[in-house]
Amino acid sequence: MQIEGSVVRLEDRIDNYVRETKFPRSLFVSEDGRIVGTWIMGNDYRVKSAYYGGYPAGYLRRVKALFPDKRRVLHLFSGKVELDALPGDTVDINRRLRPTFVDDAQTLEHVPLERYDLILADPPYSVEDAERYRTTMIKRNAVMRALRRAAEGTHIVWLDQVLPMYRKDAFAIEAVIGMVKSTNHRFRVVTIFRRLGRATSEVSPSKAGTRVSQRSSAPAPLS
Numbered sequence: 001m002q003i004e005g006s007v008v009r010l011e012d013r014i015d016n017y018v019r020e021t022k023f024p025r026s027l028f029v030s031e032d033g034r035i036v037g038t039w040i041m042g043n044d045y046r047v048k049s050a051y052y053g054g055y056p057a058g059y060l061r062r063v064k065a066l067f068p069d070k071r072r073v074l075h076l077f078s079g080k081v082e083l084d085a086l087p088g089d090t091v092d093i094n095r096r097l098r099p100t101f102v103d104d105a106q107t108l109e110h111v112p113l114e115r116y117d118l119i120l121a122d123p124p125y126s127v128e129d130a131e132r133y134r135t136t137m138i139k140r141n142a143v144m145r146a147l148r149r150a151a152e153g154t155h156i157v158w159l160d161q162v163l164p165m166y167r168k169d170a171f172a173i174e175a176v177i178g179m180v181k182s183t184n185h186r187f188r189v190v191t192i193f194r195r196l197g198r199a200t201s202e203v204s205p206s207k208a209g210t211r212v213s214q215r216s217s218a219p220a221p222l223s
């Protein structure tokens with residue numbers, strides 16, 4: 001497989017996932033050009049750090065295997081993310097967790113987003129979850145708005161129970177993967193967005209006359 005500096009096909013991502021994780025092939029490219037499938041996390045689903053809402057064991061290994069081409073990872077809503085499994089910089093609003101950047105994901109003012117080519121996001125899913133972190137519930141669309149500063153081609157791997165609102169001229173959905181942990185745990189969905197070329201309305205006035213790249217091959221929007 002060609003990796004750095006070239007476009008990795010979705011089929012190549014899935015092949016690499018199967019090869020590296022040895023998990024069964026449960027991801028496919030659907031006729032609409034997206035990866036679809038399910039991850040059944042199996043018996044070893046516990047959170048290594050024991051942090052409330054932490055990624056289940058194996059999650060980061062699966063994501064890493066889908067993205068062998070990525071070099072600069074950012075963990076958003078990082079909590080106590082297991083950096084040994086997927087090294088990168090971290091962002092959390094709680095400074096006691098000692099993230100690389102203490103920042104509000106809804107603005108990300110202090111984060112040089114353009115430096116990263118893979119961003120993982122694991123927000124609180126509800127008001128009740130947010131209370132566990134002593135934070136207010138986030139506005140998902142504000143986070144997606146802040147993430148528009150990411151460079152073209154950056155992938156965002158968003159784990160949630162809700163599909164965040166996003167601009168369809170700024171992001172394309174490249175994968176939708178259902179995640180099943182075990183009995184009495186909530187179902188979740190991994191949505192993978194790709195940052196498209198900047199939309200005309202996002203170009204600063206001084207550059208308004210310049211041509212902006214728009215991928216015509218983006219799959220149709222989900223909604």
Ligand SMILES: C[S@@+](CC[C@H](N)C(=O)[O-])C[C@H]1O[C@@H](n2cnc3c(N)ncnc32)[C@H](O)[C@@H]1O
Pocket residue numbers: 049051052053054055077078079080081082091092093094103104105106122123124133135136138
């Ligand atoms: C579901 S947990 C993430 C757990 C992480 N994936 C792990 O494996 O440990 C959500 C995290 O989001 C953080 N958080 C909540 N609101 C935030 C905000 N507005 N900006 C940045 N982080 C926030 C919380 O402090 C908490 O650590």
